[in-house]
Amino acid sequence: MRSTQAFTKENYDKNREVIIYGATVYGEIAYWALEYIGIRPDYFCDRALGGDKKYGIQILSPQELTEHKDAIIILASFNYFYEIKENCKSYGCNEYYDMEYLLQLPLPEDKLSGRAKGRLHDINGYRNMLEHGQGEGRLNxxxxxxxxxxxxxxxxxxxxxxxxxxxxxxxxxxxxxxxxxxxxxxxxxxxxxxxxxxxxxxxxxxxxxxxxxxxxxxxxxxxxxxxxxxxxxxxxxxxxxxxxxxxxxxxxxxxxxxxxxxxxxxxxxxxxxxxxxxxxxxxxxxxxxxxxxxxxxxxxxxxxxxxxxxxxxxxxxxxxxxxxxxxxxxxxxxxxxxxxxxxxxxxxxxxxxxxxxxxxxxxxxxxxxxxxxxxxxxxxxxxxxxxxxxxxxxx
Ligand code: SF4
Incomplete structure (x- = not known):
């Protein structure tokens, strides 16, 4: 039933852009988790924050993904996980990963917002979301x-x-x-x-x-x-x-x-x-x-x-x-x-x-x-x- 793979350092390719899709709570966690494994993302992407910057990194609007079709995308959301996954596909980005691995890394809690810290405790809820899927007539x-x-x-x-x-x-x-x-x-x-x-x-x-x-x-x-x-x-x-x-x-x-x-x-x-x-x-x-x-x-x-x-x-x-x-x-x-x-x-x-x-x-x-x-x-x-x-x- 699970439709994505967890992003790990093995999926990284220094010749390709890395984009964190979601610039709020899960985006914050993804950023610090990537830093922990030595990766600096090239962009964030967020429908509400496109045009802004986060941690000095430009935030793209989802429509701009069409110019980054070869990028590796981290799906950094919980409530909208399946929605942004579908968006990636519709904009021609077909390599995207979930955050199951990143969520388990020992992140610097002093750098995380209260909301982000709260989500770190919810790995079971996140796994359930990945395992049970959504859409296609399912009531999940x-x-x-x-x-x-x-x-x-x-x-x-x-x-x-x-x-x-x-x-x-x-x-x-x-x-x-x-x-x-x-x-x-x-x-x-x-x-x-x-x-x-x-x-x-x-x-x-x-x-x-x-x-x-x-x-x-x-x-x-x-x-x-x-x-x-x-x-x-x-x-x-x-x-x-x-x-x-x-x-x-x-x-x-x-x-x-x-x-x-x-x-x-x-x-x-x-x-x-x-x-x-x-x-x-x-x-x-x-x-x-x-x-x-x-x-x-x-x-x-x-x-x-x-x-x-x-x-x-x-x-x-x-x-x-x-x-x-x-x-x-x-x-x-x-x-x-x-x-x-x-x-x-x-x-x-x-x-x-x-x-x-x-x-x-x-x-x-x-x-x-x-x-x-x-x-x-x-x-x-x-x-x-x-x-x-x-x-x-x-x-
Ligand atoms: S969905 Fe709820 S919180 Fe959001 S704008 Fe509408 S009433 Fe307000």
Whole structure:
């Protein structure tokens, strides 16, 4: 099933150009990994950053690949791996490699951004993505955000997932939406990773049910719980996380450090795998008011956005982006029917749900939610992460 080979030094030819396709998180890792094995790439390539430079190296636009057909290309992406692989082929570049080997090299963590460091811990998710493939009618996705509560123990002014707008946040009833999630799994072919998210997921005392039910499900590669490190989970939850394919990621915003250390110690003492990821900055997606963008701007924002295809399940519905899920849940707008798949209705046939999911995955048009968003690409304003505000829902 795997369609690419891992790049190693044996694939290097000093007479040919080396291009890293993807100039953001995976591009950064590829650059330092190549440096580790003594190779300096000739170019980066990136649809959002073409014309810029990274580490003093020119960034090509994908269209410019037609002038570099003989280059050796490193596919430096996770969410868009198969998309950029197809782009290479369409521009006549037929020698491309994945990063499985490069991701395992001992890289200088002090030189990597927080996002890049986080990806180094996810080699299993990356391998699952390579092994299970995408496209050609297969319903494989890299990850899905499973939202388990709308409440959070922090009050971040700029939460991109819109938690700050919930006036009456609720804890999601895991059992109530279990049939919808089971239906979703039955139509999918493979999901490399379930991301359990809130708000703050440890506020939901029932998330242990997700780990207990699904950690060894044949269609699921792994489960990661994203916490802000302010809540110590109870015994049931801790026990459920003691599995080899379950990981806790603690997001460190420089707040409540004592609690964060306490959580780390509890996880360590109980044999739960975890990583701590520091965040100093966020990309600012702006508030939830409607912008008056032209259709052309909306389409451009969507195409460049790195939040799209962050499939999100909220109350039994799967959306293409977390802002679409939460914006609709907050009644800020009504997403069009093809922008989400509702797995709550048990009367819809398996085949119909599969067709709807395929359409969602292949969706190339901007979402209703994009009309209420600044767009998440790497050129957007960066703001300090997790600025705390007063009362929730009052902005
Ligand atoms: S631009 Fe659209 S896809 Fe991107 S984060 Fe905003 S709403 Fe989501």
């Amino acid at each position: 996705i890299n990850h899905i955000d499973y939202v388990v509560c709308e409440s959070c123990s922090l009050k971040c002014r700029d939460c991109s997932n819109l938690m700050q707008y919930y006036k009456h946040p609720e804890i999601v009833d895991i059992d109530k939406y279990e049939p919808a999630f089971a239906r979703f799994l039955s139509v999918m072919d493979y999901i490399s990773e379930i991301y359990i998210l809130g708000g703050e997921p440890f506020l939901n005392k029932e998330i242990y049910k997700i780990m207990d039910r699904y950690h060894d499900h044949p269609k699921i590669g792994g489960i990661t719980i994203f916490t802000n490190g302010t809540i110590i989970p109870d015994v049931l939850t801790i026990q459920s996380m003691r599995k080899s394919n379950v990981l806790v990621q603690i997001s460190d915003y420089g707040l409540k450090q004592q609690k964060l250390r306490e959580l780390g110690q509890v996880l360590l003492d109980n044999g739960v795998r975890y990583v701590v990821k520091k965040y100093e900055n966020w990309t600012n997606l702006g508030g939830i008011k409607k912008r008056m963008y032209s259709a052309e701007t909306l389409q451009k924002n969507y195409e460049l956005c790195f939040w799209k295809k962050n499939y999100t399940m909220l109350r039994g519905k799967i959306h293409n982006c977390p802002r679409s899920a939460h914006g609709q849940n907050l009644c800020a707008f009504e997403a069009h029917g093809e922008e989400y798949v509702d797995f709550n209705d048990g009367t819809v046939s398996h085949e119909d749900l599969r067709i709807q999911m395929l359409k969602l995955i292949e969706c190339k048009k901007y979402l209703t939610a994009c009309e209420y968003c600044d767009g998440g690409d790497w050129n957007r304003e960066s703001i300090p992460a997790a600025i705390q505000m007063g009362t929730k829902g009052d902005i």
